[in-house]
Amino acid sequence: MTRTARGVLAVALVTVLSGCIDLPDEGPVVDANVTGEHDSEQASSIDARPPQPGDSRLEVVNGFLEAMMAWPISTSVAKQFLTDDAAEEWDPDSTVIYTDLGTPREDGSTVSFRMRDAAALDESGGWRDTLPPEQSVLEFRLTVEDGEFRILDPIDALVVRSSWFQQRYRQASLYYFDPTAQVLVPEPVFVPVGETFATDLVTALLTGPPDRLREVVRTFVPERLSVVLGVPVVDGVATLDLHGDAPRTSAAQSGLMLAQLAATLRQEPSITALRVTIGGEEVDLPGAATLYDVRSADAFDPADTGSAGVLYGLRRGRLVVGGFGELQSVGGPFGRDPNQLASVAVAPGGNRVAAVTLDRRQVLVGALRAPEDGSGIAVLVPDGTDLSRPSWDASGRLWLLDRTSQGARLLVSDGDERVREVDVPGISGTEARRILVSRDGTRLVALVSGPKGDQLVAARIVIDGLGRVDRVIGATVIWSVTGAAAIDIAWTGAAEIAVLTPARPGELFEVETVAADGATVGVDTLSTMVSGRILGLAGEPYAQTPIYAVARDSLVDIRTGERLAAVRVRDLDYAG
Secondary structure (H helix, E strand, C coil): CCHHHHHHHHHHHHHCCCCCCCCCCCCCCEEEECCCCCCHHHCCCECCCCCCCCCCHHHHHHHHHHHCCCECCCCCCHHHHECHHHHHHCCCCCEEEECEECCCEEECCEEEEEEECCEEECCCCCEEEECCHHHCEEEEEEEEECCEEEECCCCCCEEEEHHHHHHHEEEEEEEEECCCCCCEEEEEEEEECCCCHHHHHHHHHHHCCCHHHCCCCECCCCCCEEECCCCCEECCEEEEEEEECCCCCCHHHHHHHHHHHHHHHCCCCCCCEEEEEECCEECCCCCCCCCEEHHHHHHHCCCCCCCCCCEEEEECCEEEEECCCCCEECCCHHHHCCCCEEEEEECCCCCEEEEEECCCCCEEEEECCCCCCCCCCEEEECCCCCECCCEECCCCCEEEEEEECCEEEEEEECCCCCCEECCCCCCCCCEEEEEEECCCCCEEEEEEEECCEEEEEEEEEEECCCCCEEEEEEEEEEEECCCCCCCEEEEEECCEEEEEEEEECCCEEEEEEEECCCCCCCCCEEEEEEECCEEEEECCCCCCCCCEEEECCCEEECCCCCEECCCCCEEEEECC
């Protein structure tokens, strides 16, 4: 394979990046795709075997593939299977995962394998996509160097089995900011487990957002920094000694950088505070503090709105609010007088309500509580066709889906009383039935019907510096089901969605969680069966909040299986 061809394969691997069984009547949550306990002690060490004198071409290639799965991670032995020039140039800056390899083919000096169920991660460890069959072939060209076969053209990626990967990697998040620098945006990545977990998180964050996210998020961590000696943690304090030619930053920029580092590192439970130096100089902390408390990042958490666990719904045309069993009418215009409404959505942490009228042709907006000026309800959309439940982000942007005879129209209001249409490739013009927007405002997920069944399509929202939606990019299918129609979707984490589908319509329903980035390997997913006539889901991106399957006469806690008594409320959900 020529050097150009090798590059084409590497790009293809990384840039794709464009039976009958008896069903139980009900059951508790089941781990359907579990990565393990993410405990480094469970991942046994693997000493890579170097090449042996007289190895055949196939033995050299097999040895190289096995050596890439040394643990703890090391490429020193893998490089011994390469020519001297190739070993010097080889830079495995991404990862390819496969379930199994097909029968090897030898064609002259080339050895090739077809990977089964192959998928690719980008340079930050973020999930890119599963690879189609035509891009799932590994080819290695060999030559003779010092009397032994050696590989000329390895792809610049670690190529590993999914079983090895699931034992040794954990999905975590790198935290960036939205373009307005108001809220933190979690980006899921896969990080090796073990003693270097904190160091690997910081190293990935220092790399900056991958190219596919440059318009979606921004970082205040200066470029060209590195962690030289790792990130030691003593008595809960992580010390980050960063080196590099970084420009001096303002106090405000330093505060945002520290928030990114804190939000990212607090995923290591033992870390409670940070001490950060750049080039030997300590980063100034707010006030007279000597350490940066990782909880300080909560100020930028779009999921921490103060309304976690609060339910909203409709009772006899009035908006009610509260915890389970204590729902009361709100004091605002939607709670005082009965209205003919099909659905409502309350802005997270705000005082705004969006409601769709019973004929699904209008969207009304108003205050949640009684406004001081006595204002009431305004008509935001007067002439829709078939409007679904609205969706808010934490910054007050409101998204609407109008299902027309020409397909779906997506509308947005940027926190004002005006609405405009946004073209969303992969969703606009389709048979979309439901949309969700993430609390940070950068993810859009749509439930779309197709000829073979339903799909979840996820896309990224580009927001300008003024907080207005500019455009939506990168739509991709993250979940699909053949021959069935999903009923509802709900956020259950910052980057996780629950999907409700019928197993036996009217009797038995399945709730399963899906990673918002589409990852199918290395993530913990939940699946449970719920009996009864389930109408929808109530969920929000907050780990301590119950996920409810909503029936006419009860709620079922998806995590515990507990069934709660009748609520007699329609369109029950959390804010968002």
